[in-house]
Amino acid sequence: MIEIKDLKKTFGDKTVIDGVSAVMQTGKCNLIIGSSGSGKTVFMKCLVGLFEPDSGEILYSGKNFTTMNEEERKELRQQIGMLFQGSALFDSMTVEQNIMFPLDMFTKVSFQEKLKRVNEVLARVNLENVNDKFPAEISGGMKKRVGIARAIVLNPKYLFCDEPNSGLDPQTSLLIDKLIKEITLEYKITTVVNTHDMNSVMETGDHIIYMHQGIKEWEGTNKEIIFSKNQKLNEFIFASEFLQDAKDMRMLEMKGKIDNNRNMDELLK
Amino acid sequence: MNIFTEFGRYLLMLKDMFSKPENMKMYWKELMHQCVEIGIRSLGIVVIISFFMGAVSALQTAYQLVSPLLPRSTIALIVRDTVILEFAPTLVCIVLAGVVGSKIAGELGNMRVSEQIDALEIMGINTRTYLVLPKILAAMITIPLLVVISMVLGIWGGRLASVATGIVAASQFDKGLLQNFLPYNVFFALAKAYTFSFIISSISSFYGYYVKGGSLEIGRASTQSVIVSCVLILLADYVLSAVLL
Numbered sequence: 147m148i149e150i151k152d153l154k155k156t157f158g159d160k161t162v163i164d165g166v167s168a169v170m171q172t173g174k175c176n177l178i179i180g181s182s183g184s185g186k187t188v189f190m191k192c193l194v195g196l197f198e199p200d201s202g203e204i205l206y207s208g209k210n211f212t213t214m215n216e217e218e219r220k221e222l223r224q225q226i227g228m229l230f231q232g233s234a235l236f237d238s239m240t241v242e243q244n245i246m247f248p249l250d251m252f253t254k255v256s257f258q259e260k261l262k263r264v265n266e267v268l269a270r271v272n273l274e275n276v277n278d279k280f281p282a283e284i285s286g287g288m289k290k291r292v293g294i295a296r297a298i299v300l301n302p303k304y305l306f307c308d309e310p311n312s313g314l315d316p317q318t319s320l321l322i323d324k325l326i327k328e329i330t331l332e333y334k335i336t337t338v339v340n341t342h343d344m345n346s347v348m349e350t351g352d353h354i355i356y357m358h359q360g361i362k363e364w365e366g367t368n369k370e371i372i373f374s375k376n377q378k379l380n381e382f383i384f385a386s387e388f389l390q391d392a393k394d395m396r397m398l399e400m401k402g403k404i405d406n407n408r409n410m411d412e413l414l415k
Numbered sequence: 416m417n418i419f420t421e422f423g424r425y426l427l428m429l430k431d432m433f434s435k436p437e438n439m440k441m442y443w444k445e446l447m448h449q450c451v452e453i454g455i456r457s458l459g460i461v462v463i464i465s466f467f468m469g470a471v472s473a474l475q476t477a478y479q480l481v482s483p484l485l486p487r488s489t490i491a492l493i494v495r496d497t498v499i500l501e502f503a504p505t506l507v508c509i510v511l512a513g514v515v516g517s518k519i520a521g522e523l524g525n526m527r528v529s530e531q532i533d534a535l536e537i538m539g540i541n542t543r544t545y546l547v548l549p550k551i552l553a554a555m556i557t558i559p560l561l562v563v564i565s566m567v568l569g570i571w572g573g574r575l576a577s578v579a580t581g582i583v584a585a586s587q588f589d590k591g592l593l594q595n596f597l598p599y600n601v602f603f604a605l606a607k608a609y610t611f612s613f614i615i616s617s618i619s620s621f622y623g624y625y626v627k628g629g630s631l632e633i634g635r636a637s638t639q640s641v642i643v644s645c646v647l648i649l650l651a652d653y654v655l656s657a658v659l660l
């Protein structure tokens with residue numbers, strides 16, 4: 147579990163994160179959503195220590211990350227895996243070397259054992275016969291999956307995903323979402339996903355935090371989001387007329403179920 | 416950003432480089448990799464430059480040495496001292512500032528922009544220690560060696576050009592080479608080589624490591640690192656000459 151208390155971050159005169167408090171739950175996909183410039187990337191970078199917050203606390207299983215020294219942080223970071231927006235695979239290394247890198251750096255097991263683990267995680271993300279390929283030789287979706295494999299190779303307790311669907315087609319996006327959800331449940335990890343992809347929100351959003359101009363505007367689940375009365379959230383999610391219509395249809399459909407599955411045509415009349 | 420802030424960040428980067436490695440074997444591997452990248456991959460250009468530098472130096476010295484009172488062996492002496500004192504350490508390092516410096520800045524800049532440095536940080540690796548320190552150490556190991564190779568090849572190029580064009584006989588050239596030789600000059604050249612190699616690697620690492628933006632900024636950082644390295648090399652050359660000679 148990650149507990150965030152009154153987190154603030156400013157750049158010069160601009161307040162990017164303004165007193166956000168939240169609890170990222172274990173074994174769930176915790177989604178941070180918001181439009182571009184809402185502060186969600188800065189928020190995530192504060193959580194993993196790439197940015198230092200101005201004030202507030204970040205507690206990883208009760209341990210205060212903000213007051214930890216460099217050595218303590220190093221130790222904690224070995225329990226953190228992160229999938230970056232652009233995958234951030236090391237260009238000069240093959241897929242196998244990329245995934246093996248954390249094992250090489252932090253474990254003392256034999257090469258055979260490391261290779262076994264690499265193949266295990268590659269199989270887990272449904273990738274085969276790519277061990278010797280370089281990142282430049284594989285597709286965007288495959289890069290994301292290699293990124294996930296590298297993030298989970300050390301069995302982390304916390305998984306952070308920054309825009310895992312950016313630059314992917316809808317079908318591949320769904321595969322990545324499914325994979326993140328499955329891994330979260332399987333390994334019982336605390337997953338934090340930064341996204342503005344509505345498919346992800348509906349598919350994986352066990353716990354959703356909506357941010358607007360650095361403030362936590364709304365919090366709930368993917369089941370609650372559709373009924374939300376928050377105007378800013380509705381404007382963000384149902385930005386187009388098409389999506390607004392889809393929402394109305396969905397609400398009618400759900401209402402239909404509540405009203406003993408009455409016929410949709412009746413409701414639409 | 417003013418020059419003092421930049422200098423402060425540069426010093427902080429150097430200070431943060433010194434931390435306990437997470438896995439010594441991986442750092443050793445990275446150091447060896449950088450020795451190959453910086454040293455071996457620059458060998459070709461150093462060989463070509465050094466040979467022609469010595470050859471041209473011999474021909475131009477002979478062209479200017481018109482007095483019949485001066486023995487022809489003086490050409491060898493002048494070639495030897497100019498190559499050892501200035502051409503091998505300074506000229507080669509200026510070229511390496513372009514070759515190695517832009518490569519280091521480009522590599523680190525690309526890693527920064529594509530979040531590879533962030534990925535290493537998240538893993539719990541001190542990126543200054545893992546990425547910058549091996550580059551600086553590798554440069555300080557290999558560049559002085561390249562300078563020594565350059566000295567030998569420069570003098571050999573001068574000898575070959577002199578003999579081939581009939582300016583000086585081989586025996587006369589060899590005699591001149593041994594005249595008034597000061598081993599201190601080699602020490603001075605090596606002192607310059609160590610200083611310049613530190614400048615080249617640390618300055619280009621600094622510009623690459625702190626790149627912000629995209630590919631355009633990586634290009635700018637590479638250019639900037641070469642310019643600053645060259646200016647600092649020339650400045651250090653003057654200071655070292657004034658202090659050590």
